[in-house]
Amino acid sequence: MPQGDAMTTTSTTPWDDNGQLEVLTFDVGDECLAIEAVSIREILDLLPETPVPGAPDLVASVVNFRGKIIPIADLRVAFGMPRNPGEEASADHRIVVIETEIDGEPLQIGLRSDKVHEVTILDKAHSSEPPVLGMRWKREFARELVRQPGSVIVIPDLPTIFTSLAEAA
Template sequence: MNALVATEPKVDGEAQYLTFVLGGEMFAMDILGIKEIIEYGNLTTVPMMPAFVRGVINLRGAVVPVVDLAVRFGRPSTPVNKRSCIVILEVHGEEGVQDIGVLVDAVSAVLSIAAADIEPAPSFGGGIRADFIGGMAKVDGRFVIVLSVERVLSVEEMAQLSQAGDGRAPVREGEFAQ
C-alpha cells in the first residue's frame, strides 16, 4: 500500500492527483506533497487535542499527528473499516516542514487531471469551508472535490485551534505561554 503508481503519463497542463473517498464523497489531492499511504492502526490518542486530531502514530521513529478529515470538515468522525488508511503528507508551515497523516475511508487511484477540467471552487455550500476547496474536477462525468491541502492542514491554524481547545491563547513570537 506504500507505492503510488500513476495510471497515465503526465502531459503538459495536467497534474497527478490521489483520489479518495470520505463520507461517500470523492476527493482529490495533488500527489506532490504525499509521502506514503499506510494502513490504519497503532494510533495513540493524545488528551486535550482538538476533536479533528485522531491521535499520533510512530512512523519510523517520528511522531506524526493523524487528522480525521471528516471532523476537520465539520462532519461526524470517520468510522474505521477494512479500507481505511492514513495518507502521510509533507506540510510546509512557518516553522518548517511537518509530516501529518490524514485518515480517509478508502484510497481510489492516482489520476492525471488536466487543468482545463478543474473548475473554480464554488462560493456556496459544498459542506466544507470554501477555502479548503482548490477546485472541482470533472472525472468520468462526475465532480471530484480537489482539496487545497495547505489550507486544510494549515499547521498554524491547527495549533491555534489546539490552544483554543485547552483554554490557552495563541503565543506570539517573543511572548511566553501562561
C-alpha cells in the same frame, strides 16, 4: 479583490505546463479528494492511534511509524462530515502520509482515508474554483473542484486547513 470576497482560496494548484496534475485520489466520507502525488510519502494500513488529550478534533491522535510520531488528521472535521468514532475499520481504510509546509516548516501528517483509489492525472480544463454557496465546508478549504464522469474530485487546501487549526489554538 472585491471587499465581499473574503473567502477566496489561498493556495494555488500546481498545474503543469500542459494543465495537468498528477494526484492520488481517495475517499473521506462521501467525498473524493485528491492530493498531489509529489506530496505523498507513504500509504499505510491502519495503525494503533494514541489520543492526544486536549488536541483539536481535526488532529486528535498520533501514530508511531518506524520510530517517528506522525499526527493523524481526520478531514471529516474540516469538511463538516459526521464522524463515526465507533465505526469498524474496513480492509479499505488507510492512512495517507503526506508532507506539506505550514508556516515554512515541513510537516509530515497522516490523513485518515476510507479508501485509496489510484494515482491519476487531472486536467485543469475540467476544474473550477469552489462555488460561494452550496458547500458544507469553508470555501477556502478547497482549492479546486475537478469534474469527472459521474463525480467531482475535491483538491483540498491542506496548508489553509492546518493553518486555521494552528490559529484557532
